[in-house]
Amino acid sequence: MVLRAEHLGKQVSSPEGTLTILDDVSLVIPKGQTVAVLGASGAGKSTLLALLAGLDDPSSGRVWLRDHELTALDEDGRAQVRAEHVGFMFQSFHLLPSLTALENVMLPLELAGRRDARTAARAALVDVGLESRVSHYPRQLSGGEKQRVAIARAFVTTPSVLFADEPTGNLDAHTGERVLNLLFEMNRQRQTTLVLVTHDEALAARCTRRIELDAGRLSADRMN
């Protein structure tokens, strides 16, 4: 078991009153599983991802990542768990514009206090086929290249869990396909648990398990 959620709920207050975004979601994700989280816009996919990754506090329920209960930790405690065990990929890549490709990949290693950050990051960029782009800045890279840097950054710390939020949402079909191949290949090699939020049925079909959300509630959870 890598991830476990029990009775997760999230409410926010709005001018119209209290809004329930996530309602009583419980799930267990074992090591190495690839999970696609599907649902319509506003179904609570991103909120679930944020709660599972410890980016946000739930209104109710508990979350464990490996043997850390995220919901019992403060923000810095959760940050430390993320630094040690979690990798991320985002729709809009989220590369720091002020850092080169290499420095972007080095960042999580440095935050984890790794001394071999530079060599490890360089190796990760070689793995994603960007050895010729190490000293380029994000604005000098194409969309596909940016996402490959993001993949390198996500895997470089050999995380237990990789969270991806619409990883191909900003890419054309062809590039998206190539990025996904890379992502699944890296995942296979490293036995990382993958949690993907997506609208893309084809992408969901490549995962071993699919979870569907509807208006904040778990509506389906099955293996492919």
Added chain:
Amino acid sequence: MAALLYALRTLARDWKSGEIGVLVVALLVAVGSLTAIAFFTDRVSKGVERQATEVLAADLRVRSSDEPNPDFFVEAGARGLDSARVLAFPSVVNFGDEGQLAALRAVSEGYPLRGALRVADDLFSSAYVVRDIPPPGEVWAESGLLARLGMAVGDTLQVGAVELRLTRVLEYRPDQSVGFVALAPTVLMNLADIPASGLVVPGSRVTWAALFAGGDAEIARFRAWLEPELVEGERLQDLSDAGEQVTGAIDRAQRFLTLASLVSVLLAAVAVAMAARRYAARHVDSVALMKCLGAPQRFVLQVGLWQLTLLALVAGVLGSVIGWLAQFGIAWLLAELVGGALPAPGWLPALMGLVTSLAVLTGFALPPIVQLRTVAPLRVLRRDLPPPRVAAWVSATTAIGVVVLMLYWVLRDLRLLLVVVGGIAVLLAALVLAGWLLVRVSGRLRGGVGVSWRYGLANISRRGGESITQVVAFGLGLMVLLLLTVVRNDLLDGWRASLPEDAPNNFIINVQPEELASVREIFRANDIEPPVFSPLVRARISHLNGVPVRELEVTDPDGRGLLTREANLSWSAPLPASNTLVAGRWWAEDSRGTEVSIEEGIAQSLGLGVGDTLGFSIAGEPLTGQITSIRAVAWDSFDPNFFVLFQPGEIEEFPTTWITSVFVPRDERTALLELVRQHPSVSVIDLESIIAQVRQVMDRASLAVQYVFGFTLLAGVVVLLAAVQATRDERRYESAMLRTFGARQGVVLRGIVAEFVALGLLAGILASVGAVVIGQVLARQVFRLDYAVDPMVLFGGPILGALLVGIAGTLATRSVVRTPPVQTLRA
């Protein structure tokens, strides 16, 4: 360590992308303006300090108005001490038909006993040290005299009744003052030439100094012998009291200039605050990502603090280099006033530069940077989350706290601090209110103007806060420049013009009683109406209300000055024409007695009123007078006027010289030359040349102040850049939208030009109105003039403002228009 590396990398990258350019430039302006003053005053202080050991040109010095007791020298010789004599007095020296007031110093063999004279063989050759003094028949003069009289080495100078050959240019003497305005150039001559010159007669206003030097122990023993021998009017000086006055003047100048430069620091700090806020806003996403990747708050905070520290270090060092370079400008502008070559500055001002840059960053940039640590990592998924906000009271408290601390650091006086803080608060409130009004009014006008202007004016009122800041920043800088250039000249010219055509333009002093008839005759022979002469008796104030002055503690510097130097007494039966009675009663014309009338300023300085008594020592004899009236004196009448007037009858028996002032047309000055030739001990002081010299000094000083306020304008430009930078994304978006809807590039650009020209106009109006108001207050309160508003002031401000802000703003913003709209909308 990781935080430091990350901070370094981010800063380097942000520097390359121009992200922190404005922040750094603002810091450089702040540090540069403050350290320029600090380096300069450090040099002057070092000059004074270096000279302090030789400022007496001796170890011990006795100053007196009469020739020193010969026994002093006999005793000093017997004790194996070196000695020398100096006789100093102002006198007009002539070269051909040209006259010039000079500070004559006649010295005896051995002078200076400490330090050395430096001379040059002509005006432009390099100086060298000499161990002798001008031989009889020769003089050495400062370059200023050569320049003013058009003389060269080898020419002959008329000094009283003798002609002396100018053989060297005097570059430096140990007892010259540093940081002190010396109006008259020094002429060094041999004491042996004095009798033949006829310049010194009993009652002449001269200062003698007896110089002694030797081993410490001998000097201490000699001093013990000397002190009881001193009589009234002889004053012992050693190193401890030398230069006290000079240091005071430097302190005041330093405080004033530093306060002036603090204006730039404050404006630059505003730019720092604006730039830091934008910097923080631009880094919210990066911080969210870092936190998402596992960075704890501590790390984010460390990165922020490292960034500020690194910025402070770089700006502190670079700013100090700028300050160091800029001080050469101030030193050059004030070269004539500080006199002589200044030593190189020390390193302390650079430390001050570092502290300044750290303080400005702490006060104005720290809050938003510290707040970054609270960015929610969830922002990586939800961009709509608001960035963290710094509470207004937190920013205000840190900023005000730092400003007050910096002010205290400069002023070091709690009372003065309160006055200055209060003054700044009132001034700022007035300026901000005026700025707010201007911005409001301009917003109302936009209905009646074309599309570009409407767009520009709309931008000004929409960004109200920033607009007011810029209007105040530029308005203040322009106002000071207008005041220092146009208004100052107007007021001085107005004052000159307000003097009657035939106002006296020459003072004639040192006329002996037996010379009066002959002097009057010279005037008559030259068809000039002989002026009225006033008697002058030299005395020393010995008692106030029966208490000896040495037992009094007078804090007022003017009052203390009056008690330590010789006073000029006079007597008069009627109340002199340029005097008005402000208290008491004037004595009857035919009365005799010991009643005294004093000038109101002196009454205030010494805390005296009608009914008090003043004790004098006149030629060693005591005399007490009772104050029966207090007078206001119109000094700019140029009549001879006196702080202390006696009733006729009591002081006439003491040694008296006569003094007068007279109007002599330029083309009839031969009468004065004839007078000086026939009566060498009489001094003629040309007021016009003195006024010209005073004006030159003021020109230089005000140039230096303008130079300091140049930094203020620079700070204004930085505030503008910061404001433009803060709104760049918004402007780029607007421009893209406008152009997408079909506006041509020219139209958008015209809108931008209109916006900045309008801002500049507003700042200029504020500057002009401020300058006019201050000018009027000065005219009425200080110069007692009716001052018509100068069109240069009225139109100069808006024109200058529109040009400066219009150009700077348009240049800073033009890239916004150039960016293709598709690039902006796609991003």
